[in-house]
Amino acid sequence: MSSSTPRTAAAWGFLAPALLLIGLSVLIPAAMALLMSFTQAGLDVSEPLRFVGLANVRRLLADPMFFRVTGTTFLYLVGVVPPVVLGALALAVLVNRQLPGIxxxxxxxxxxxxxxxxxxxxxxxxxxxxxxxxxxxxxALLGERFSPIGFLTSPLLALPAVMLVTLWKGLGYYMVIFLAGLQGISADLYEAAALDGSEGWRKHLDITLPLLRPYLTLVAVISAIAATKVFEEVYLMTQGGPADSTRTLVYYVYDQAFAELEISYACTVGLALFLIVLLLSLVRLAFAGEKGLT
Structure with missing residues (x-):
């Protein structure tokens, strides 16, 4: 018997509770959702599943609302990720100083x-x-001529208003990731750059950004995945309105499953969402590089 066998058995023993929990809460439901996307099912669990093949997929490809909510989700991603990356990086640079009370x-x-x-x-x-x-x-600032702005009732303003909540909530989290990367950069590099005339914001272009490339990739991808899966903000603030201007993919899954009771079709939309998130994850792995974060 190999000497590593007891260690391997012990490792699997420690992993078993987590693997069991993940299997029960993630893997098995995901497999069931994949199966149901090829069936016609409702909320009545006593009725047998009726296999319909790719009918739900064909319905998905012919559904204009699916493409609309996908476009809205893409707009949400574009409107959130760049400000998150730039804002969190700027905050990290500001607080990466040895100052009293920092x-x-x-x-x-x-x-x-x-x-x-x-x-x-x-x-x-x-x-x-x-x-x-x-x-x-x-x-109070503009006086009686001011007409109240419908931030959540205007189709043009509702989506940016919800985006702002996501930005406000996530900036600090991504700031910590960048701060960890900044504190791993040796001060000697900045001193050497200063001798070559690189000072102020120029040193961040010459030193900080190149060395933070893995962190930039990480933050960009995980914030993109989070933006793609946004739900709580939409549900609590606009419920997909006004005029479906804030209806995202995850909210569309919820709407189809619990409002329209189209469980199988909701699973099919969820499968499309899974493929989008998987694509973003593959992009993260492709651009992380050999020395990137894992």
Whole structure:
């Protein structure tokens, strides 16, 4: 018997509870959803599944609402990822200094991450209300000529308003990732760059950005995946409205499953979402590089 066998058995023993939990909560439901996407099923579990082949896939490809919510999800991704990457990087650079009380500033920027998304969505919904704080401030500033802005009732403003909640909630989390990368860069590199005339923001272009490339890739991809799977903000603030302007892929899955009771079709839309997230994950692996984060 190999000497590594007891260690291997012990390792599998420690992994078994986590693997069992993942299997029961993730793998088995995912396999069932994949199976149901090729069937016609409702909420009545007593009825046998009726195999329909690729009928749900053909319905998906002919569904204009699916392509609309996919476009909305893409807009959400484009509107969230670049500001998250640039904003979190800027915050990390600002707090990566040895100054008195800098830990308090780091904690302050990270605090939104600790706030429940339910609390954040309700708070922002109140701020955005026509009789809310933002319109109140603007009314006091502009006087009687000011007309309240419908941040959540305008098809043009609702999606950016919801995006802002995602940005506010996630900046601190991604800031910590960048801060970890910044603190791994030797100060000697910046001193050598200063001798070559690279100072101020130029040193970040010459030193910081190239060395933070793996972190940039990581933050870009995981924030893109999070934006693709956005649900709570939409559900709590707009419920997909107005005029479906904030209906995303995950909300469409929820709507089809629990409002329309189209369980099989909802699983098919979920499968399409899975493929999109898988593609983003493959992009992350492709651009991470050999020295990237794993």
């Amino acid at each position: 830990h308090w500033f780091r904690a302050a920027y990270y605090t939104p991450v600790l706030v429940s998304i339910v609390v954040a969505a309700i708070a922002f919904r109140w701020l955005y209300a026509e009789n809310g704080l933002i319109n109140g401030w603007l009314g």
